[in-house]
Amino acid sequence: MAETAGSSVETAVTDAFHQEWGRVVATLIAATGDWDLAEECAQDAFTQAVQRWSGDGVPSRPGAWLTTVARNKAVDRLRRRAVEAVKLEQAALRSPVSADGDEDREGAAIPDERLRLIFTCCHPALGIEARVALTLRSLAGLTTAQIGRAFLAPEATMAKRLVRAKHKIQDAGIPFRVPPPHLLPERLGGVLAVLYLLFNEGYSASAGSDLVRLGLTTEALRLARIVAQLMPDEPEVQALLALMLFQDSRRLARVDAHGDLVTLEEQDRALWDRAQISEAQRILSGTPTTLLTGPYQLQAGIAACHAAAQHAAETDWAAIAGLYGRLAEVMPSPVVELNRAVAVAMAEGIEVGLARVEALETSGALGGYHLLPATRADLLRRMGRRSEAAASYRRALELGPSEVERRYLMRRLHELDDSVTAERRVP
Amino acid sequence: MKYMLLHCVDKDVDISAEATAELNRAMMAWLEDTIPRGVSLHGGQLQPAETASTVRVRGGELLVTDGPFAETKEQIAGYDVIECADLDEALELVSRLPLRYGCIEVRPFVDRDQALPRRSLEVAGWARAIGWRDDRLQRGEPPSDVTTAEPAGKTGNKYMLMICVAEGVELSPEEVVESDRRMTAWLEDTIGRGVNLHGGRLRPVSSATTVRARKGELLVTDGPFAETKEQIAGYDVIECPHLDQAIEVASRHPVARFGCIEVRPFVDSEQAMPRRPLEVAGWARAMAPEGEGQGS
Numbered sequence: 001m002a003e004t005a006g007s008s009v010e011t012a013v014t015d016a017f018h019q020e021w022g023r024v025v026a027t028l029i030a031a032t033g034d035w036d037l038a039e040e041c042a043q044d045a046f047t048q049a050v051q052r053w054s055g056d057g058v059p060s061r062p063g064a065w066l067t068t069v070a071r072n073k074a075v076d077r078l079r080r081r082a083v084e085a086v087k088l089e090q091a092a093l094r095s096p097v098s099a100d101g102d103e104d105r106e107g108a109a110i111p112d113e114r115l116r117l118i119f120t121c122c123h124p125a126l127g128i129e130a131r132v133a134l135t136l137r138s139l140a141g142l143t144t145a146q147i148g149r150a151f152l153a154p155e156a157t158m159a160k161r162l163v164r165a166k167h168k169i170q171d172a173g174i175p176f177r178v179p180p181p182h183l184l185p186e187r188l189g190g191v192l193a194v195l196y197l198l199f200n201e202g203y204s205a206s207a208g209s210d211l212v213r214l215g216l217t218t219e220a221l222r223l224a225r226i227v228a229q230l231m232p233d234e235p236e237v238q239a240l241l242a243l244m245l246f247q248d249s250r251r252l253a254r255v256d257a258h259g260d261l262v263t264l265e266e267q268d269r270a271l272w273d274r275a276q277i278s279e280a281q282r283i284l285s286g287t288p289t290t291l292l293t294g295p296y297q298l299q300a301g302i303a304a305c306h307a308a309a310q311h312a313a314e315t316d317w318a319a320i321a322g323l324y325g326r327l328a329e330v331m332p333s334p335v336v337e338l339n340r341a342v343a344v345a346m347a348e349g350i351e352v353g354l355a356r357v358e359a360l361e362t363s364g365a366l367g368g369y370h371l372l373p374a375t376r377a378d379l380l381r382r383m384g385r386r387s388e389a390a391a392s393y394r395r396a397l398e399l400g401p402s403e404v405e406r407r408y409l410m411r412r413l414h415e416l417d418d419s420v421t422a423e424r425r426v427p
Numbered sequence: 428m429k430y431m432l433l434h435c436v437d438k439d440v441d442i443s444a445e446a447t448a449e450l451n452r453a454m455m456a457w458l459e460d461t462i463p464r465g466v467s468l469h470g471g472q473l474q475p476a477e478t479a480s481t482v483r484v485r486g487g488e489l490l491v492t493d494g495p496f497a498e499t500k501e502q503i504a505g506y507d508v509i510e511c512a513d514l515d516e517a518l519e520l521v522s523r524l525p526l527r528y529g530c531i532e533v534r535p536f537v538d539r540d541q542a543l544p545r546r547s548l549e550v551a552g553w554a555r556a557i558g559w560r561d562d563r564l565q566r567g568e569p570p571s572d573v574t575t576a577e578p579a580g581k582t583g584n585k586y587m588l589m590i591c592v593a594e595g596v597e598l599s600p601e602e603v604v605e606s607d608r609r610m611t612a613w614l615e616d617t618i619g620r621g622v623n624l625h626g627g628r629l630r631p632v633s634s635a636t637t638v639r640a641r642k643g644e645l646l647v648t649d650g651p652f653a654e655t656k657e658q659i660a661g662y663d664v665i666e667c668p669h670l671d672q673a674i675e676v677a678s679r680h681p682v683a684r685f686g687c688i689e690v691r692p693f694v695d696s697e698q699a700m701p702r703r704p705l706e707v708a709g710w711a712r713a714m715a716p717e718g719e720g721q722g723s
Contacts, residue, residue: 125514
């Protein structure tokens with residue numbers, strides 16, 4: 001193997017970390033049933049990689065090298081725990097293999113256990129926060145401190161949450177497995193919900209100020225790719241990956257130089273990441289819009305309609321309104337109805353959409369949700385009903401929007417106030 | 428794994444006679460499936476929470492209060508002990524139980540030796556657990572005074588003792604030794620007299636999972652059925668002629684000195700019997716008075 005420069009070894013270790021951490025941890029949990037041991041040994045293997053690869057060169061199959069080293073370390077540790085001699089037998093670990101010799105052959109024999117890992121991390125008997133933290137720790141390899149920063153929680157709190165989740169898995173007997181077919185649709189829904197939550201945590205973070213949170217988007221995409229690759233026949237998994245790619249493609253366009261939110265309508269579409277859009281389109285290409293069924297397929301379908309429009313004015317709002325209609329059937333929710341009302345407003349006329357928004361207001365289902373008055377305000381603004389629009393923007397501001405949203409609403413309000421004042425000035 | 432299922436019912440919900448009949452049918456179908464498979468070991472239905480008494484001993488003084496250990500919206504209405512491979516299997520079993528009027532908390536026992544019958548030949552488990560040195564017990568034979576004890580089944584009432592401890596209560600090492608010593612003495616005494624039928628220690632509440640059904644959908648959540656200061660750490664089923672004696676038995680339980688013990692009567696003395704295919708008569712009678720579904 002060729003001598004490798006220090007920086008490229010560093011890159012190789014970083015790449016291997018992103019690609020292999022979850023696989024190494026999953027393999028060790030499958031073999032030993034011990035989550036802490038798995039993490040410690042995976043950590044040791046990567047530490048050893050940094051030392052060894054700069055001298056010996058990067059192995060041809062870094063994943064297999066790391067798995068073998070980590071497994072040997074696990075065997076050592078279990079041996080040292082004399083009292084756990086029985087466990088060693090139960091774990092049925094094969095005898096240690098030389099990390100330098102047979103790693104290729106050995107690597108080929110190791111099944112990918114990451115699906116078992118993610119289904120266990122996202123088990124419904126764990127709290128949602130624990131599911132998120134555990135997925136990031138054991139599958140994506142984020143440190144406890146990094147997860148804490150991403151979720152604005154002290155490291156100690158996050159550490160406690162992780163310990164508690166691992167204890168529960170052990171004590172309550174949560175199985176390390178991919179659920180059987182009759183449980184799969186529901187459990188898969190749980191896994192996808194965690195990945196989408198991660199993505200949105202990152203996506204809703206504002207640029208610059210919140211780099212750790214922005215990183216969650218990358219982690220979510222990476223994890224979604226793994227699940228999509230391991231479950232190629234699940235349309236909802238493929239659709240979630242496409243949906244994330246469509247949304248992430250607008251990353252540069254959705255915030256301006258001042259960090260202010262730019263609406264889809266006003267975005268500079270030249271800034272959209274064409275490579276991500278094409279990839280998402282390729283993923284969805286098998287399914288015509290009319291045949292999309294699951295919630296993620298329908299949401300990806302909607303995102304695909306936006307991505308297909310060269311200019312905002314070319315958006316196929318009728319198709320989008322239709323997709324929202326079907327989404328409301330499979331996933332009834334007032335938030336979906338609110339988005340549907342906007343699409344209907346654009347497709348059939350603002351007043352038709354406004355009537356739907358007002359019906360939602362009457363129902364009281366979204367009381368206290370700032371996007372309800374904000375949406376109403378935008379529709380009224382489009383109709384030229386300025387003072388009513390201004391009142392609705394003010395109402396939205398009272399309901400505690402995020403900082404980025406607050407700046408957007410203020411800008412809209414100032415524009416209206418200026419024009420209202422201008423109107424008054426003209427007798 | 429062995430799990431305790433705590434059936435909880437919303438105390439504000441009035442269940443019609445019709446709904447009760449339907450619940451009983453659902454329960455019956457569940458038992459018919461789970462007993463022959465050896466999954467469902469025993470269980471029972473309790474009298475409503477208003478019948479509960481809670482026992483504490485503080486500074487050597489016995490304090491009995493009327494009512495359950497915690498005034499929660501949902502109250503424990505019964506229990507089942509099941510044995511299965513893992514939590515998923517337990518949740519599958521729970522999903523087929525009536526869940527519409529409350530919830531079920533699923534709590535693992537500390538080990539498989541828990542919740543075994545304490546009067547039969549199966550005493551080895553608890554004897555090991557408490558370190559009983561009696562050779563006959565090690566061989567699986569009952570102690571002589573158990574066999575001579577008066578069979579309490581005909582005249583006795585059954586009571587559930589819910590052993591509750593506040594989270595974060597920590598005993599000093601000496602207190603632990605003392606508590607264990609008292610525990611052994613309590614078990615020796617109550618089992619020896621044929622009062623204590625079975626019982627077991629549960630894993631901490633952090634291992635609990637609660638299952639609800641709302642609008643036809645199953646909701647699984649992490650944690651106990653109610654976030655109360657004191658949480659159930661174990662149970663004992665005792666058989667006594669009346670409540671005063673049940674309270675007396677509870678007051679001598681070591682946990683009464685730093686936690687509390689809720690004493691709750693079962694609906695009848697057929698409850699909480701071991702469920703073996705040959706012993707189905709009890710629950711069959713209890714569930715279907717007209718005699719359908721009798722066991723052999």
